[in-house]
Amino acid sequence: MGRRVAYGTCPACFRVLALADAEHLARHGWREYGGRTVGVYGRAHHGGRCFGVDLPAFELTPEGAERFLRFLVEEMLPARERDLAAYEARPILHVVSRASGFRSASEALKELLPPPVGWERDPQWRLPEGSKLGDEVHTDWVTKRRAAEHYENELRNRIYYAKQALKQTRDDVGVVELKLATWTLRELPPPPTKRSRPRLRG
Numbered sequence: 304m305g306r307r308v309a310y311g312t313c314p315a316c317f318r319v320l321a322l323a324d325a326e327h328l329a330r331h332g333w334r335e336y337g338g339r340t341v342g343v344y345g346r347a348h349h350g351g352r353c354f355g356v357d358l359p360a361f362e363l364t365p366e367g368a369e370r371f372l373r374f375l376v377e378e379m380l381p382a383r384e385r386d387l388a389a390y391e392a393r394p395i396l397h398v399v400s401r402a403s404g405f406r407s408a409s410e411a412l413k414e415l416l417p418p419p420v421g422w423e424r425d426p427q428w429r430l431p432e433g434s435k436l437g438d439e440v441h442t443d444w445v446t447k448r449r450a451a452e453h454y455e456n457e458l459r460n461r462i463y464y465a466k467q468a469l470k471q472t473r474d475d476v477g478v479v480e481l482k483l484a485t486w487t488l489r490e491l492p493p494p495p496t497k498r499s500r501p502r503l504r505g
């Protein structure tokens with residue numbers, strides 16, 4: 304039997320999770336509300352560390368959720384609005400090979416798009432070794448027509464996902480506002496049962 308671990312509700316993802324000490328959330332990954340999982344809708348915007356890591360449990364103080372709400376409203380919403388606007392302006396897409404050794408029109412389209420939030424974690428956006436955004440990346444045009452078709456498909460997808468992401472962030476804002484509106488000081492919860500315990504990442 305090791306040390307007893309306390310549990311608390313994360314002020315960002317609102318799951319009951321292990322605390323690192325008596326108050327603060329231990330490291331865990333982000334997961335969408337509504338059972339959505341990381342990366343399912345497209346561009347893996349939500350991979351990685353949850354915003355609530357190291358913040359105090361929601362039972363103890365609304366402070367963490369207030370910080371998360373500010374982050375959503377001041378950073379995430381504007382970033383997602385910018386993403387959508389950028390795609391709708393029909394930019395020249397910068398698309399780097401999805402699969403090495405497989406040449407296609409997708410490798411040929413290039414330069415230059417404001418990268419979406421979380422682009423560094425998305426394999427589709429991974430730049431070749433030693434290059435940075437804005438660099439010329441090798442191109443191997445298949446045909447201009449195929450490239451043009453690919454552009455339209457790619458752009459349509461990106462607009463779709465940008466709209467989804469924007470909607471999701473707006474929904475997240477609503478969830479956090481509601482949680483804050485009904486916040487009261489509570490005791491920390493018991494450990495979650497096995498069935499409800501989420502898998503921790505990282």
Ligand SMILES: [Zn+2]
Nearest residue numbers: 313316353355
């Ligand atoms: Zn969390």
